[in-house]
Amino acid sequence: MIQVAVLGFGVVGSGVAELLTGRGEGQNRPADDLLSLKYILDVRDFPDSPFADCFVKDFSVIEQDPEIDIVVETIGGASIALEFTERALRAGKNVVTSNKEVVAKHGYRLMELAREHHVTYLFEASVGGGIPILRPLNQCMAANEILEICGILNGTTNYIFTRMIAGGLRFEDALKEAQEKGYAERDPSADIEGHDTCRKICIMASIAFGFHVLPDQVQTIGISQVSLEDVAYASALGYKIKLLGRATKQEDGTICAYVEPHLVSLQDPLAGVEDVFNAIKVKGNATGDVMFYGKGAGKLPTASAVVADVIAIGRQMQRSAYRPWQPPRPEATVSADAIRSRFLVRVRGEDLPLGEEVTLAQPIPGEKVMRTPAMTRPELETRLQQSEVLSVLRILD
Amino acid sequence: MIQVAVLGFGVVGSGVAELLTGRGEGQNRPADDLLSLKYILDVRDFPDSPFADCFVKDFSVIEQDPEIDIVVETIGGASIALEFTERALRAGKNVVTSNKEVVAKHGYRLMELAREHHVTYLFEASVGGGIPILRPLNQCMAANEILEICGILNGTTNYIFTRMIAGGLRFEDALKEAQEKGYAERDPSADIEGHDTCRKICIMASIAFGFHVLPDQVQTIGISQVSLEDVAYASALGYKIKLLGRATKQEDGTICAYVEPHLVSLQDPLAGVEDVFNAIKVKGNATGDVMFYGKGAGKLPTASAVVADVIAIGRQMQRSAYRPWQPPRPEATVSADAIRSRFLVRVRGEDLPLGEEVTLAQPIPGEKVMRTPAMTRPELETRLQQSEVLSVLRILD
Numbered sequence: 001m002i003q004v005a006v007l008g009f010g011v012v013g014s015g016v017a018e019l020l021t022g023r024g025e026g027q028n029r030p031a032d033d034l035l036s037l038k039y040i041l042d043v044r045d046f047p048d049s050p051f052a053d054c055f056v057k058d059f060s061v062i063e064q065d066p067e068i069d070i071v072v073e074t075i076g077g078a079s080i081a082l083e084f085t086e087r088a089l090r091a092g093k094n095v096v097t098s099n100k101e102v103v104a105k106h107g108y109r110l111m112e113l114a115r116e117h118h119v120t121y122l123f124e125a126s127v128g129g130g131i132p133i134l135r136p137l138n139q140c141m142a143a144n145e146i147l148e149i150c151g152i153l154n155g156t157t158n159y160i161f162t163r164m165i166a167g168g169l170r171f172e173d174a175l176k177e178a179q180e181k182g183y184a185e186r187d188p189s190a191d192i193e194g195h196d197t198c199r200k201i202c203i204m205a206s207i208a209f210g211f212h213v214l215p216d217q218v219q220t221i222g223i224s225q226v227s228l229e230d231v232a233y234a235s236a237l238g239y240k241i242k243l244l245g246r247a248t249k250q251e252d253g254t255i256c257a258y259v260e261p262h263l264v265s266l267q268d269p270l271a272g273v274e275d276v277f278n279a280i281k282v283k284g285n286a287t288g289d290v291m292f293y294g295k296g297a298g299k300l301p302t303a304s305a306v307v308a309d310v311i312a313i314g315r316q317m318q319r320s321a322y323r324p325w326q327p328p329r330p331e332a333t334v335s336a337d338a339i340r341s342r343f344l345v346r347v348r349g350e351d352l353p354l355g356e357e358v359t360l361a362q363p364i365p366g367e368k369v370m371r372t373p374a375m376t377r378p379e380l381e382t383r384l385q386q387s388e389v390l391s392v393l394r395i396l397d
Numbered sequence: 398m399i400q401v402a403v404l405g406f407g408v409v410g411s412g413v414a415e416l417l418t419g420r421g422e423g424q425n426r427p428a429d430d431l432l433s434l435k436y437i438l439d440v441r442d443f444p445d446s447p448f449a450d451c452f453v454k455d456f457s458v459i460e461q462d463p464e465i466d467i468v469v470e471t472i473g474g475a476s477i478a479l480e481f482t483e484r485a486l487r488a489g490k491n492v493v494t495s496n497k498e499v500v501a502k503h504g505y506r507l508m509e510l511a512r513e514h515h516v517t518y519l520f521e522a523s524v525g526g527g528i529p530i531l532r533p534l535n536q537c538m539a540a541n542e543i544l545e546i547c548g549i550l551n552g553t554t555n556y557i558f559t560r561m562i563a564g565g566l567r568f569e570d571a572l573k574e575a576q577e578k579g580y581a582e583r584d585p586s587a588d589i590e591g592h593d594t595c596r597k598i599c600i601m602a603s604i605a606f607g608f609h610v611l612p613d614q615v616q617t618i619g620i621s622q623v624s625l626e627d628v629a630y631a632s633a634l635g636y637k638i639k640l641l642g643r644a645t646k647q648e649d650g651t652i653c654a655y656v657e658p659h660l661v662s663l664q665d666p667l668a669g670v671e672d673v674f675n676a677i678k679v680k681g682n683a684t685g686d687v688m689f690y691g692k693g694a695g696k697l698p699t700a701s702a703v704v705a706d707v708i709a710i711g712r713q714m715q716r717s718a719y720r721p722w723q724p725p726r727p728e729a730t731v732s733a734d735a736i737r738s739r740f741l742v743r744v745r746g747e748d749l750p751l752g753e754e755v756t757l758a759q760p761i762p763g764e765k766v767m768r769t770p771a772m773t774r775p776e777l778e779t780r781l782q783q784s785e786v787l788s789v790l791r792i793l794d
Contacts, residue, residue, distance in 0.1 A: 015683075019540050019683060026682065027682070029542075031539070031540040032539070032540075107722065108722045108723070108724050108725065111722060124537060129684075130538075130681070130683060130684030130685070130687060131684070131687050132529075132533035132536075132537030132538065132687065135532065135533065135536060135537050136529035136532065136533050136537070139529075139532060139705060139708075139709055140521060140529030140532050140533070140702065140705050141527075141529065141701070141705065142428070142429070142704070142705045142708045142709070143416050143428040143429075143700075143701040143702075143703075143704035143705050143707075143708060144701050145426075150793070206722045207722070210722060210723055211722055211723035211724065211725060211726045211729065212722050212723065212724055212725040213725070213730060214725050217725070217727070217730045219732055219733040219734075225788065226788070226790070227788065229743065229761060229787075229788070230741075230743070230788050230790055232757055233741060233743065233755055233757065233766050234741065234790070236755065236756075236757050236758075237741070237755060237768065239741075239792070241790065242793075244793065246793075248736070250731065250735065253729065254729050254730065254731045254735075255729055255730050255731070256730070256731045256732070256733060256735055256736055257730070257733075258732075258733030258736070260733065260791055261790060261791070262790070262791050262792065262793040263741055263790050263791070263792040263793065264793045265793070265794075268793065269669060269690060270793075272666060272669050284527070284701065285423065285424070285697075286412075286416060286527065286697040286698060286700065286701035287526075287527030287528070287691060287692070287697070287698045287701050287702075288527070288691065288692050288695075288698060289691060289692075290527060290528050290529065290689070290690060290691030290692075291688075291689070291690035291691065292687070292688070292689060292690075293666060293687060293688035293689075293690065294684060294685065294686060294687030294688065295684070295685050295686075295687075298685075300682075300683040300684070301683060301684045301685060303540075303683065304538070304540040304541050304681065304683035304684050305537065305540075305684075306540075307539070307540035308536060308537050308538065308539045308540050310540075311536075311539045311540060312536055312539070325504065325505045325508060325603045325604070325607060325608055325609050326505070326607055326608035326609065327505050327608065327609055328505065328608060328609040328610070328611050328614070329608045329609075330614070332608065332650065332651050332652055333610060333614045333651065333652050333653070333654070334647065334651045334652070334653045335616055335653070335655075336616040336653060336654075336655030336657065337616075338647065338651075338653055339645070339653055339655070344627075344630060344631065344634070344636075344660055346626065346627070346630065358630055358633065358634060359633075360629055360630065360633050361633075364626060369630050371634065390626075391622065391623070391624065391626070391627050393623070393627060393631070393638065393658060393659070393660050394657055394658070394659050394660070395636070395659065395660040396547070396639075396641065396643075396659040396660065396661045396662070396665065396667075397662075
């Protein structure tokens with residue numbers, strides 16, 4: 001078994017504990033049979049937690065336990081988190097983190113420290129929450145020269161813009177709504193002023209371009225100056241306003257990374273990214289544009305990215321890069337006839353066998369069209385036995 | 398050095414040779430210094446190729462050369478390609494492929510064979526071309542139970558639907574146009590009838606659910622029956638028609654995988670995927686929906702995914718999972734002031750300092766708004782020195 005210690009039992013840390021053990025809401029199995037949670041470090045007491053046996057308050061217990069292979073740092077901030085990361089690496093333990101501030105400021109030095117001690121420092125969860133982005137950038141696109149990274153990296157600011165554009169709210173009101181919904185912190189400055197986006201673009205730029213791009217090299221403009229008038233002009237021209245973190249390789253080989261609100265054309269897939277969703281567009285010289293999309297924050301998405309790194313370290317010694325498949329299992333593979341969907345059905349004639357009628361502005365004579373309730377295709381076919389069917393299309397709900 | 402042999406010098410194989418060596422158009426460095434191209438197997442002669450020294454016609458030269466570590470199979474089809482893959486694995490060589498037919502039909506057996514011979518069989522390029530999808534699914538989402546995979550997996554059929562919906566072309570005319578543009582083969586049946594999508598959903602379902610899902614377990618409906626009337630009704634209801642490959646886990650734990658044209662709501666990010674682009678939406682129990690988007694085919698995108706697998710095997714023995722960063726390089730990191738963009742500028746007063754005027758249906762009195770030509774922000778500020786600036790927003794072009 002590989003023994004894991006989690007530092008910090010906050011939102012992400014508690015999610016990591018739940019996924020590692022399978023003892024969380026809606027979960028029924030541990031993420032990986034190889035992994036065992038041994039310690040949780042927190043200054044607070046959690047006597048009623050299902051993990052009550054695991055809690056320790058003194059980091060040196062973890063540091064000095066030779067059984068601990070992997071330390072997960074989910075403390076946040078760049079002081080105590082940095083100290084414990086360094087001590088864990090020096091003690092020969094692999095470290096996995098979701099802490100973008102530590103990685104953006106100290107990533108290079110910590111990776112060097114890991115290398116010196118023959119361990120690994122991984123941080124997939126530090127960018128994009130549960131969206132796989134660092135490993136694809138680093139591994140799947142390894143044969144590319146990366147030309148540009150451009151992303152909506154902060155869900156709070158994207159939610160605010162979505163509400164300003166679609167809801168007509170002023171910045172202050174959209175921010176207040178985001179706070180009420182729990183999407184923005186009481187002190188929202190790290191989001192609003194772009195520092196969160198800045199840290200994430202630093203980490204991606206460093207992976208893409210191969211040297212550490214530091215936060216103080218990244219000009220950062222936040223969103224608080226954007227007004228409803230700006231939104232109106234942007235809409236009139238076919239743009240949406242988005243806060244982007246962007247890093248480009250110039251023709252002379254220099255790198256420019258910055259954070260700034262941009263007008264994004266409605267034709268750009270980034271324009272369709274709404275609410276608290278994140279998306280990252282990467283341009284490689286061979287692949288062209290590829291885009292990664294999903295929820296960029298939240299307890300379980302972020303925790304699942306942390307645990308994926310933990311599993312990756314666990315598998316590192318194994319030869320197989322894919323989780324092995326088992327042989328085919330006919331008894332576990334059912335036909336599409338089992339899938340219940342709504343359907344759009346066109347029949348010849350005047351009868352309406354089932355469902356809600358659909359009409360065009362210019363109706364096609366001699367046919368009826370309906371949208372059915374959810375059913376399987378065999379059920380649908382039974383209902384349509386008396387009809388001359390022109391077309392059947394399944395609706396993705 | 399790690400010595401590589403490429404089987405088949407077609408579209409993908411030649412792209413692999415170019416990326417491995419850096420001897421392709423617009424390329425100036427090999428993908429990885431560790432890798433060296435030793436052989437290319439093809440029955441044809443290429444006397445004028447820059448790789449003329451590498452060609453061999455007899456597979457046993459490669460099979461019996463102990464220096465060859467990695468064999469790249471880009472022959473296509475499931476006969477000779479399968480035979481050479483088996484022989485390479487039995488000879489103790491790692492194999493990388495873009496061949497979806499072989500993987501979908503024989504993946505489980507070939508991974509077992511690789512395991513028995515302590516080598517690796519990788520196939521990132523078999524799904525989604527240059528879009529990173531198999532490694533993210535397998536590694537980054539490893540802490541998730543995958544609930545559903547749903548994707549636009551074939552660029553040809555998506556191009557045809559895009560032209561039917563946006564251009565009003567009939568199916569036959571859209572297909573002809575796709576053939577003229579080189580997006581569809583002269584015999585388009587593998588695309589049109591859904592077999593290509595079927596193979597890809599088999600591979601993803603097998604990775605996601607852990608047992609081999611075979612093409613003949615996947616009910617496959619192609620797109621040739623979809624008419625312009627269907628498109629009209631779909632549009633009237635706020636849907637787009639897309640050919641989807643879909644694999645879902647049922648509540649009883651069984652898996653259903655199928656291929657079928659679907660109506661997709663305009664609110665779904667899949668609806669915005671146009672032309673030859675592909676996109677794959679994956680639902681994990683922890684991450685929720687994540688989506689991967691890009692060009693799903695083409696010489697260099699697909700070749701770059703093949704070479705990424707080759708590099709992954711090369712790095713496999715190394716401890717570091719991220720390509721190591723170098724320390725910060727202030728001389729190589731320029732300020733955002735170097736970036737040329739168009740800007741949307743609002744100024745108080747009646748003067749129009751530069752660019753094209755933008756007006757709203759209900760103009761705001763006392764201000765002028767313009768969209769500038771491309772320039773840097775310092776240039777813009779010089780031009781605006783005499784104006785009272787209300788707002789400046791950068792346009793992402």
